[in-house]
Amino acid sequence: MTTILDPRFKKEGFWNPFNSSQEVKSLEDELSLINAPTKSSVFSSPPTPDSTAESNQLFSLLQTNQTQKIQSGRVDSILALRQYLNASDLDPAQNPLDYWKISNKVGFKICVFKYFCVPATSTESERMFSKAGLVVSEKKSSLKPKNVNMILFLKKNGWII
Known part of the structure; x- marks a missing residue:
């Protein structure tokens, strides 16, 4: 997730395009949970129209239509994600945290934090050093580093007790 949120790499930071698409989907899901509208924001009351001028009525009607429109956090998330991914990448020498400090994308900032x-x-x-000390004992001191790494990996993932 940190690779896709890093504005220097985005989708280009992945070796496998499948992994990239999976992370885009995960970030989309995360953003949609953050941007989910509350019931009070979806069903807000429309403003009262001003009958003094015809132009005010037009703007009032447009404002009423805008407030009655059903808002979707999912759609907003997809659009924000596409904008972010289609924007040019940050210079590799720049700090990605500085980019997110000045950004006004709240959902992304929550994910970055x-x-x-x-x-x-x-x-x-x-814990890993402790397990390595148990694996490499006097009896097993001739193990190659590659084999020690494989044994530690298997122990860490619960395949060996």
Whole structure:
């Protein structure tokens, strides 16, 4: 998700186009949940028309039609995502966090805060070092690094106890 949210790479940051399309779909789903309209915003009361001038009536009618239009968070999300993906990429030397600081796209900012965060603790890496210490013992000290990596991967994913 961080690759697609990085304005330097977007969809071009993926080796596999299938992975890229899957992440676009995931981001679309995430944005649609964020942009889902509330019932109060969909059914807001239309403004009262001003009968003093014909032009005011026209604008009042347009405003009434706009407020009565059913808004869809999904459609808004798809449009915002397409605009973002079709915009030119950020220069690779620039900081993507600076881009999102000045951006006015609220849904994207929520996703950036969620996925660009750094873990506050190092417990995962500490657990991995502990497991590596259990795998590479005196009896197994001649294991090649490639085999140790494979064993640790299998242990991490629960295939080996």
